Amino acid sequence: MARHNELGKAGEDFAASYLEHAGYGIIERDWRQGSRDIDIVARTEDGTTVVFVEVKTRSSDAIVRPEDAVDARKIRNLGRAADAYVKERAIWNELRFDLINIVGTAPENFRLEHIIDAFNPLLV
Template sequence: MARHNELGKWGEQYAADYLQDNGYEILDRDWRIGHRDIDIIARTNDGTTIVFVEVKTRTSDVVRKPDDAVDLRKIRNIGYAANNYVKTKGIVDMLRFDIITIVGDNNDNAKLEHIVDAFNPCLAF
């Protein structure tokens, strides 16, 4: 596996661990519909909201902040996948779209930022 793929997998695990430590229930990971995917799908600790989480991991944020990589195209793809997930699973809960950014390459030097309600994919169309 290429180094950037390993970093991404580590970052997604780190983010999932963070969410669980904060009371979220992980429902799915790497959920796919065609070439579109959602990194983490979780339920809030109060059980009322389904959260679609995009995880961006970088070794450094010197050149570009990780959340800058969540552009209009990515937001549309997440929205499309989330819509399919909701229909497939019969979800009636509230929905939210978060971004978790991780800067670092291991548990000792990682800096995690959780951006709650980061975007609304309905506004991207």
């Protein structure tokens, strides 16, 4: 596995652990529909909201901040993937799209930022 793929996997593991400790229930990880994917599907602690989480991990934010990698095309694809997921699973809960940014080279030095309700694919 390439170094950047290893870093991305470590970031997703770190994000999932963070969410669990924050009271979220992890429903799915790395859910795919064709070429589209959702990094993490979680449920809020009160069970009322399904949260689609995009995780962006970078070794440094000196050149590009992780959240800048989520452009309009990526948001539209996440919306389409979430739509397929909701239809496939017959979900009637409230929906939300969060972004977790992770910067660092290893879990020991990761800095995590959780942006709740980061975007709405219907507005892109």
